[in-house]
Amino acid sequence: MKKFKNFSKWFDEILFNADILDNRYPVKGFAVYKAWGFRIIKNIIEILEERLNETGHIPMLFPVVIPEDAFAKESEHIKGFSSEVFWITHAGDRELDKKLLLRPTSETAIYPMFALWIRSHADLPLKVYQSVAVYRYETKATRPLLRMREFLWNEAHTAHKSWEEAERQVAEAVEIYNSVFKRLGLSYLVLRRPDFDKFAGAVYSIAFDAWNPDGRVNQIGTVHNLGENFAKAFEITYEDLDGSHKNVFQTCYGFGLSRVVAAIIAQHSDDHGLILPPDIAPIQVVIVPILYKGATHEVNAYAREVYEIIKSSGIRVHLDTDEDKTPGEKFYYWEMLGAPVRVEVGPRDQRERKVTLVKRVDLKRIVVPLEDTVTAIKDLFNEIIRVLEERSSSTLKEIIVDAEDQSSLSDIVKLNRRIARVCWCEGVECAEKIREASGGEIRGYRIDVEEKPEKPCIICGREAKRIVYVARAY
RNA sequence: GGGGUCGUCGGCUAGCUUGGUCUAGGCUACGAGGCUUGGGCCCUCGUGACCCAGGUUCAAAUCCUGGCGACCCCA
Numbered sequence: 001m002k003k004f005k006n007f008s009k010w011f012d013e014i015l016f017n018a019d020i021l022d023n024r025y026p027v028k029g030f031a032v033y034k035a036w037g038f039r040i041i042k043n044i045i046e047i048l049e050e051r052l053n054e055t056g057h058i059p060m061l062f063p064v065v066i067p068e069d070a071f072a073k074e075s076e077h078i079k080g081f082s083s084e085v086f087w088i089t090h091a092g093d094r095e096l097d098k099k100l101l102l103r104p105t106s107e108t109a110i111y112p113m114f115a116l117w118i119r120s121h122a123d124l125p126l127k128v129y130q131s132v133a134v135y136r137y138e139t140k141a142t143r144p145l146l147r148m149r150e151f152l153w154n155e156a157h158t159a160h161k162s163w164e165e166a167e168r169q170v171a172e173a174v175e176i177y178n179s180v181f182k183r184l185g186l187s188y189l190v191l192r193r194p195d196f197d198k199f200a201g202a203v204y205s206i207a208f209d210a211w212n213p214d215g216r217v218n219q220i221g222t223v224h225n226l227g228e229n230f231a232k233a234f235e236i237t238y239e240d241l242d243g244s245h246k247n248v249f250q251t252c253y254g255f256g257l258s259r260v261v262a263a264i265i266a267q268h269s270d271d272h273g274l275i276l277p278p279d280i281a282p283i284q285v286v287i288v289p290i291l292y293k294g295a296t297h298e299v300n301a302y303a304r305e306v307y308e309i310i311k312s313s314g315i316r317v318h319l320d321t322d323e324d325k326t327p328g329e330k331f332y333y334w335e336m337l338g339a340p341v342r343v344e345v346g347p348r349d350q351r352e353r354k355v356t357l358v359k360r361v362d363l364k365r366i367v368v369p370l371e372d373t374v375t376a377i378k379d380l381f382n383e384i385i386r387v388l389e390e391r392s393s394s395t396l397k398e399i400i401v402d403a404e405d406q407s408s409l410s411d412i413v414k415l416n417r418r419i420a421r422v423c424w425c426e427g428v429e430c431a432e433k434i435r436e437a438s439g440g441e442i443r444g445y446r447i448d449v450e451e452k453p454e455k456p457c458i459i460c461g462r463e464a465k466r467i468v469y470v471a472r473a474y
Numbered sequence: 475g476g477g478g479u480c481g482u483c484g485g486c487u488a489g490c491u492u493g494g495u496c497u498a499g500g501c502u503a504c505g506a507g508g509c510u511u512g513g514g515c516c517c518u519c520g521u522g523a524c525c526c527a528g529g530u531u532c533a534a535a536u537c538c539u540g541g542c543g544a545c546c547c548c549a
Contacts, residue, residue, distance in 0.1 A: 016485075
């Protein structure tokens, strides 16, 4: 199945064949994470949480249920989420006096507790996180990993003394996410969302939009500056040095674990299957013994020796000892699962005390002496992530196309399935017309580089304020 | 939110137009055995399916209605 020709089928096949996720669970929008997929997710969580810990975030676990009155406290927030909330109305055969909802996001679960915990300036900043599932009754068609009604994410929530401190926290969050995405070799746009598309309850929102082979964008992370909005609603105040009581300033940010896995598959994998960045591969190196009749004992013993050497270096290595499968079968199997490096050990290698290394990104072979194996593998890991990053970023560049006028805008987004780069006046009416003309949405303007519009607004012809990116989204 | 296509072994599918010859054929996977093993080898045997609920009919995988689910297009 071809990745760029029929993305949807290709994607579903990889999910199934690489043991990532089984979408046959009999509830729409819910699916089972299989062993390989879940191990990948756990590795991503580990990398992310390590960065969060390093930067003073603390792990906690808040309940999945939220009482209706807490959910309703911030008026913009409830407007934004109420239409997609799962409600718990009954327990056994009794109707609950107070309805409960399954968290669609955890602000309203966490901030009542913040109000209790934060008393003084000395309690600030407070930075907490959790990696959990959240629930949203998506009305659009659900898609495995990309749009689920139950999805996994890591969310962080912070409280600060001032707007400036919250602004610095936003920058730190963006930096943390960038550093994790870099280790995964992902390419994406870091966009400030237009006001009409910000998080419900936020002052402003920044989002990470990853490219997808079908031209849509996949929002893999968001960072919000909440200002005092939730502090006012939940009465989260602190006593300052001078004895006065003030609202806290808050930020929150979410890292979409399910969608990051989707982005890794979508951006890196090929028609042989998955290609995993070494940092998150459950098995980084697989050893395939090549057995011939009469030499099996020597080769097996040598393969075991190679295995012990690699394992003792801390690399996640697996020795595939199944003698009922041919080496060719094993090659295809491990390529489907995306193991970054394969070590072939045959009679020739054994005689010469060498190993044959093959990297998944291009399937090229090199032969190295046994004593150089670990160094050579580590070099390959570095090369692999570099190649993945380069490939992905060059595809992103190809996918972004400047829209000269309304008809080319339509062609870019609808016909050619790309991301359009558009000059916009920031008028809401023009945004609506951009939506109609393109079939996509204004995703926002870049914050990592300053882009000055060199042309007037694509719709009204008046002075453009921003260069924005327009694409269809998941 | 609107429109369309579709649902058959674990996976991919043939059959449906024109109801009966289909308690269903192929490939793959899985299990047993043999032969092989530097890219899916070959042979033998075995396991395994008509989404659910109604309806029409002497007879339903096939036609109709509804539900559930999947995918595509448009807003």
